[in-house]
Amino acid sequence: MSVMTYSAGTKTLTVTNLVNTRAGNQRERSHSQDMDQFFKLKRPDEVFEIIHQFAPAGEETIPLEDSLGRVLSQGLIAPEDLPGFLRSTMDGYAVRARDTFGASEGLPALLEVTGEILMGRSHGIEVGDGQAVKISTGGKLPEGADGVVMVEYCSLLDSETLEVSRAISPLENVIQPGDDFEQGSTVLKEGHRLRPQDLGVMAGLGVSEVTVFRRPKVAILSTGDEIVTIDMQPRPGEVRDINRYTLGAFCKRLGAVPLYLGLCPDEFQPMKRMVEEGVAQADTVWVSGGSSVGTRDLTLEVFETLPHFELLVHGISISPGKPTIIGRSGLQPVIGLPGHVASALVVAEVFLTRLISRLAGYSDPIDRFSNKLEAQLSQNVESSAGREDYIRVKLIEKGDGLMAEPVFGKSGLISTLVEADGLIRVDMNTEGIYKGQTVRVMLFDQVDGGHG
Amino acid sequence: MSVMTYSAGTKTLTVTNLVNTRAGNQRERSHSQDMDQFFKLKRPDEVFEIIHQFAPAGEETIPLEDSLGRVLSQGLIAPEDLPGFLRSTMDGYAVRARDTFGASEGLPALLEVTGEILMGRSHGIEVGDGQAVKISTGGKLPEGADGVVMVEYCSLLDSETLEVSRAISPLENVIQPGDDFEQGSTVLKEGHRLRPQDLGVMAGLGVSEVTVFRRPKVAILSTGDEIVTIDMQPRPGEVRDINRYTLGAFCKRLGAVPLYLGLCPDEFQPMKRMVEEGVAQADTVWVSGGSSVGTRDLTLEVFETLPHFELLVHGISISPGKPTIIGRSGLQPVIGLPGHVASALVVAEVFLTRLISRLAGYSDPIDRFSNKLEAQLSQNVESSAGREDYIRVKLIEKGDGLMAEPVFGKSGLISTLVEADGLIRVDMNTEGIYKGQTVRVMLFDQVDGGHG
Numbered sequence: 001m002s003v004m005t006y007s008a009g010t011k012t013l014t015v016t017n018l019v020n021t022r023a024g025n026q027r028e029r030s031h032s033q034d035m036d037q038f039f040k041l042k043r044p045d046e047v048f049e050i051i052h053q054f055a056p057a058g059e060e061t062i063p064l065e066d067s068l069g070r071v072l073s074q075g076l077i078a079p080e081d082l083p084g085f086l087r088s089t090m091d092g093y094a095v096r097a098r099d100t101f102g103a104s105e106g107l108p109a110l111l112e113v114t115g116e117i118l119m120g121r122s123h124g125i126e127v128g129d130g131q132a133v134k135i136s137t138g139g140k141l142p143e144g145a146d147g148v149v150m151v152e153y154c155s156l157l158d159s160e161t162l163e164v165s166r167a168i169s170p171l172e173n174v175i176q177p178g179d180d181f182e183q184g185s186t187v188l189k190e191g192h193r194l195r196p197q198d199l200g201v202m203a204g205l206g207v208s209e210v211t212v213f214r215r216p217k218v219a220i221l222s223t224g225d226e227i228v229t230i231d232m233q234p235r236p237g238e239v240r241d242i243n244r245y246t247l248g249a250f251c252k253r254l255g256a257v258p259l260y261l262g263l264c265p266d267e268f269q270p271m272k273r274m275v276e277e278g279v280a281q282a283d284t285v286w287v288s289g290g291s292s293v294g295t296r297d298l299t300l301e302v303f304e305t306l307p308h309f310e311l312l313v314h315g316i317s318i319s320p321g322k323p324t325i326i327g328r329s330g331l332q333p334v335i336g337l338p339g340h341v342a343s344a345l346v347v348a349e350v351f352l353t354r355l356i357s358r359l360a361g362y363s364d365p366i367d368r369f370s371n372k373l374e375a376q377l378s379q380n381v382e383s384s385a386g387r388e389d390y391i392r393v394k395l396i397e398k399g400d401g402l403m404a405e406p407v408f409g410k411s412g413l414i415s416t417l418v419e420a421d422g423l424i425r426v427d428m429n430t431e432g433i434y435k436g437q438t439v440r441v442m443l444f445d446q447v448d449g450g451h452g
Numbered sequence: 453m454s455v456m457t458y459s460a461g462t463k464t465l466t467v468t469n470l471v472n473t474r475a476g477n478q479r480e481r482s483h484s485q486d487m488d489q490f491f492k493l494k495r496p497d498e499v500f501e502i503i504h505q506f507a508p509a510g511e512e513t514i515p516l517e518d519s520l521g522r523v524l525s526q527g528l529i530a531p532e533d534l535p536g537f538l539r540s541t542m543d544g545y546a547v548r549a550r551d552t553f554g555a556s557e558g559l560p561a562l563l564e565v566t567g568e569i570l571m572g573r574s575h576g577i578e579v580g581d582g583q584a585v586k587i588s589t590g591g592k593l594p595e596g597a598d599g600v601v602m603v604e605y606c607s608l609l610d611s612e613t614l615e616v617s618r619a620i621s622p623l624e625n626v627i628q629p630g631d632d633f634e635q636g637s638t639v640l641k642e643g644h645r646l647r648p649q650d651l652g653v654m655a656g657l658g659v660s661e662v663t664v665f666r667r668p669k670v671a672i673l674s675t676g677d678e679i680v681t682i683d684m685q686p687r688p689g690e691v692r693d694i695n696r697y698t699l700g701a702f703c704k705r706l707g708a709v710p711l712y713l714g715l716c717p718d719e720f721q722p723m724k725r726m727v728e729e730g731v732a733q734a735d736t737v738w739v740s741g742g743s744s745v746g747t748r749d750l751t752l753e754v755f756e757t758l759p760h761f762e763l764l765v766h767g768i769s770i771s772p773g774k775p776t777i778i779g780r781s782g783l784q785p786v787i788g789l790p791g792h793v794a795s796a797l798v799v800a801e802v803f804l805t806r807l808i809s810r811l812a813g814y815s816d817p818i819d820r821f822s823n824k825l826e827a828q829l830s831q832n833v834e835s836s837a838g839r840e841d842y843i844r845v846k847l848i849e850k851g852d853g854l855m856a857e858p859v860f861g862k863s864g865l866i867s868t869l870v871e872a873d874g875l876i877r878v879d880m881n882t883e884g885i886y887k888g889q890t891v892r893v894m895l896f897d898q899v900d901g902g903h904g
Contacts, residue, residue, distance in 0.1 A: 117689075119677040119678040119689070120679070120691075123689070138791070179862065179865055179867075197698055200797075201866055203692055203694045203698075204866060207682075225570065225572040225573070237571070237575070239535070239572075240655055245516060249648035249651045340590075345648065412535075412539060412589070414656060444647050444649065445645060
């Protein structure tokens with residue numbers, strides 16, 4: 001098949017035999033249909049690996065002020081020393097350290113006070129032998145001084161005579177130019193997601209614009225003849241478009257930008273037009289729905305008409321979320337999600353979080369289960385070996401710890417998602433988890449990603 | 453003094469003797485200065501309690517689409533049943549359950565297929581005795597039918613004759629109107645921060661606008677004669693405004709809106725004018741700086757001129773961050789933060805996260821230490837009993853777990869904040885933590901709050 005090499009940031013791309021593989025895929029599908037196993041299920045770890053091959057969407061340069069939560073597409077090199085001058089870290093007196101050598105409470109050193117350093121002022125003050133100059137925290141040391149005696153160890157005998165009761169060593173209570181960052185050194189690495197203090201340091205270095213990866217743009221399309229927009233009063237049999245809002249908010253939470261393509265009937269031509277529009281306007285296209293029997297494979301049929309399409313995943317061995325499709329049109333991921341919002345959201349939390357972190361250029365993919373929140377399971381949960389199960393749980397404080405109570409409910413209900421605080425994972429190789437066992441909980445309301 | 457009762461949402465306020473207490477505060481301050489203990493340190497738990505008394509900033513009604521991460525100021529009541537009709541949860545045939553009673557593989561029931569339910573269509577189809585109608589997942593059950601036989605248990609003998617090999621009970625494989633939410637029931641409670649699935653459920657219920665607490669507006673003011681804006685080339689002794697960017701990003705991350713008042717020299721009148729502007733335009737005012745000896749109490753002097761000012765906290769027994777001021781002008785919190793960004797950020801993470809969660813109306817205050825991430829300390833850390841210490845740590849993967857390595861550095865450096873992944877807390881009543889002990893780590897890059 002085709003061989004691709006992606007590399008973050010520079011978007012190097014080597015494509016061998018990247019032709020439209022539609023014919024091949026169609027053969028594959030007929031074959032698997034014959035096998036009475038429509039989906040060729042992939043394990044979650046295989047899916048993670050496939051997702052990891054996608055490359056960041058691109059870069060842009062933005063004002064420092066807007067860069068919180070964004071990801072550096074280039075390492076940041078210090079354009080100058082920080083701090084830029086010898087600074088006091090204490091309130092006290094700037095002196096020549098050697099003038100304090102031997103000073104003690106019993107035998108204080110006596111120095112002549114010749115002035116005071118005003119904050120932020122360029123001063124011509126010098127400290128000579130036996131002299132001291134008053135200085136505040138953050139002040140620039142006067143020429144000649146190489147340390148600061150804390151005010152606690154100083155007492156003025158008169159306006160010009162200072163008694164110092166403690167010796168300091170050279171460079172005591174000061175920071176030197178470059179102590180934070182030397183000019184030319186790496187301050188932050190490529191792939192780093194910017195935190196408040198990172199913005200602060202960049203401000204300190206005078207970096208007013210930052211080159212970051214673009215926020216990935218996600219085209220979202222809800223399909224289904226029964227779906228109406230939320231401002232409509234549904235007629236009997238119709239339901240409002242839940243997935244648009246859920247998936248759109250999911251994207252926003254991770255710092256991606258949703259682009260709503262609208263509603264699509266379960267028909268080939270309209271869906272093809274809309275998916276093509278998504279591929280043209282966004283970095284990835286997510287189609288959810290197609291729940292009626294006859295239209296379930298419509299999404300894939302449409303994907304197969306895209307230029308340079310390759311089917312990467314057709315079914316994942318998880319529950320819920322099995323009928324997920326992941327393909328690519330050239331470099332762009334195109335995703336088919338289950339129509340039911342609970343299934344779609346599980347797939348999004350587990351897999352599409354990683355897709356967005358790839359497109360957004362994070363050096364480490366976001367793993368929603370990495371938060372290490374643990375709880376005890378309140379009852380036995382059964383599962384089938386050979387697939388990974390994701391169970392909605394409610395967290396209840398219990399003594400010192402937390403109890404995870406499974407939220408069960410009929411398939412098709414969405415209130416279970418609202419009632420639940422998070423998800424637990426039942427591994428492929430187990431047939432369930434026993435009551436009392438410790439489980440790790442992915443919280444629905446904890447976020448590692450994007451900001452406003 | 454004054455007695456205040458706040459109550460979230462309704463903003464009930466009972467104020468006894470809420471007069472300008474400026475004179476009183478000044479007496480207090482002279483007194484404490486006399487005591488050679490300028491600050492009257494409060495313990496962190498006392499500060500939390502004080503912060504908890506502030507009330508949400510106000511409410512507004514916004515489009516559903518923009519409501520991710522926002523906090524409901526009113527509980528949400530279901531305006532209609534969800535689902536709105538009897539829906540199939542499976543692909544199969546809608547039947548009268550009693551027609552399948554006794555059916556088995558050996559003795560299947562034979563039913564007459566009279567039609568098919570098309571998704572989203574209002575249909576006049578009825579299911580009579582001995583009849584079956586084809587239906588897809590999510591379809592509206594036809595009149596007369598009370599359950600769905602899964603397609604796996606059905607086989608068509610001819611176009612009109614269906615063999616059913618399994619009995620169903622009434623209401624099997626369907627969800628009924630109101631199974632998710634009955635009209636009039638509470639869907640989401642006041643104080644709930646909206647997650648993607650909450651937006652989905654509201655969409656399902658046709659809720660296109662949501663009443664939420666306003667995002668708190670935070671006026672940010674950096675003081676210090678040595679501070680210049682980041683687009684300036686600092687002259688000797690000057691430094692760029694780091695705090696504005698750090699604190700502004702901190703606010704944004706929690707969903708608050710920073711309002712930059714600009715730079716302020718260490719002078720009473722200009723600072724007074726700017727703080728008054730902040731009180732007029734924002735929900736809370738944060739002043740950071742005032743590092744020079746003579747101006748350290750300038751912030752408080754200015755605060756004391758505000759209408760209905762009350763000093764609530766003057767110094768907290770933590771390190772770093774001791775010289776923090778919390779007061780209020782009427783209902784508005786006014787905050788004085790240490791000038792050094794590392795101290796200011798620690799105070800913000802530990803205390804102002806809670807302040808913002810109060811102003812934003814969260815039902816549970818955000819506790820940045822609640823993430824339960826644990827690590828083993830890599831070396832002994834000393835601390836003074838009687839104060840809470842916050843130590844910057846770097847996390848290093850080590851075998852199965854994580855190791856927290858303290859990031860030490862000279863006071864005054866800011867690179868330590870960039871190098872660190874988070875903070876650990878050393879309790880008041882200990883004199884340190886030993887190497888190998890388990891510590892809980894607050895991560896700098898983990899966020900529980902606001903979204904775009």
